[in-house]
Amino acid sequence: xxxxxxxxATGSSRSESSPMSTAPNSVALAQHSEPTVTxxxxxxxxxxxxxxxxxxxxxxxxxxxxxxxxxxxxxxxxPTLWEAGVRNMALIRAxxxxxxxxxxxxxxxxxxxxxxxxxxxxxxxxxVRSQKFASYxxxxxxxxxxxxxxxxxxxxxxxxxxAGLLGSxxxxxxxxxxxxxxxxxxEDPMPSHFFKGxxxx
Amino acid sequence: xxxVSRLGxxxxxxxxxxxxxxxxxxxxxxxxxxLVSAPIAAIAAAALLLWVALIYWRCVPHRARGVERGVYLLxxxxxxxxxxxxxxxxxxxATVALFGL
Numbered sequence: 001x002x003x004x005x006x007x008x009a010t011g012s013s014r015s016e017s018s019p020m021s022t023a024p025n026s027v028a029l030a031q032h033s034e035p036t037v038t039x040x041x042x043x044x045x046x047x048x049x050x051x052x053x054x055x056x057x058x059x060x061x062x063x064x065x066x067x068x069x070x071x072x073x074x075x076x077x078x079p080t081l082w083e084a085g086v087r088n089m090a091l092i093r094a095x096x097x098x099x100x101x102x103x104x105x106x107x108x109x110x111x112x113x114x115x116x117x118x119x120x121x122x123x124x125x126x127x128v129r130s131q132k133f134a135s136y137x138x139x140x141x142x143x144x145x146x147x148x149x150x151x152x153x154x155x156x157x158x159x160x161x162x163a164g165l166l167g168s169x170x171x172x173x174x175x176x177x178x179x180x181x182x183x184x185x186x187e188d189p190m191p192s193h194f195f196k197g198x199x200x201x
Numbered sequence: 202x203x204x205v206s207r208l209g210x211x212x213x214x215x216x217x218x219x220x221x222x223x224x225x226x227x228x229x230x231x232x233x234x235x236l237v238s239a240p241i242a243a244i245a246a247a248a249l250l251l252w253v254a255l256i257y258w259r260c261v262p263h264r265a266r267g268v269e270r271g272v273y274l275l276x277x278x279x280x281x282x283x284x285x286x287x288x289x290x291x292x293x294x295a296t297v298a299l300f301g302l
Contacts, residue, residue, distance in 0.1 A: 081297065
């Protein structure tokens with residue numbers, strides 16, 4: 001989106017200024033729509049996520065940031081494989097991909113910034129904190145009793161990663177209701193020091 | 202091929218089908234072809250159960266004595282359950298490796 005288009009879209013009072021105007025407030029008028037931050041949830045690991053039957057299936061959460069300028073950014077936590085050696089398998093790492101939204105989505109929750117923070121700053125902080133995350137440090141275990149709805153205390157998974165990331169930016173973990181699904185790990189967010197580059201092995 | 206080898210091969214094929222099925226269904230979902238809903242997962246689970254029942258019926262030797270039948274059934278059930286849990290773990294990691302969580 002160009003500045004000119006953005007200005008035209010903001011209202012009739014602004015459309016009076018020419019795109020070439022040198023009026024003092026013309027830069028202030030060059031606004032674009034602020035990014036949206038949405039929590040997407042899909043069944044974890046395909047049909048294997050239904051292993052919790054007869055309890056509801058397990059969700060895997062991703063944070064989707066949709067920005068008119070920088071496009072779509074998807075952030076989530078993933079278990080590691082052997083990309084950093086077999087000894088670093090089954091740990092939690094930050095994952096980021098761009099310009100495609102997750103498929104098979106069952107839950108969408110719009111996230112709002114905390115009071116006093118703009119949506120742009122909110123999205124920026126989430127990205128910055130995710131980049132500072134200490135990947136390859138915390139183990140990635142299964143939920144309690146494998147098919148349970150909670151993690152054991154002090155154990156984290158991908159939902160703990162997303163909950164912790166949001167908590168480190170927002171000051172508290174947002175309450176998310178997912179009727180018909182369970183989200184083990186959301187109740188046990190990763191501590192904020194993991195998102196400040198302070199966690200060490 | 203003796204009866205035990207034949208039974209082992211059938212159970213192995215059954216267990217191997219679990220990660221293949223999970224990866225296949227996940228691939229369809231991730232490519233926006235099919236949403237893996239609860240009924241689809243239930244149909245897949247029912248087909249696997251039916252298959253394992255057929256393996257028991259066709260491959261486990263029949264015994265006249267009830268105690269022997271019970272022991273055979275118990276050994277078969279424990280073996281299949283162990284193979285199933287291992288196959289589920291493989292299915293999880295194979296899916297994560299190919300598509301992510």
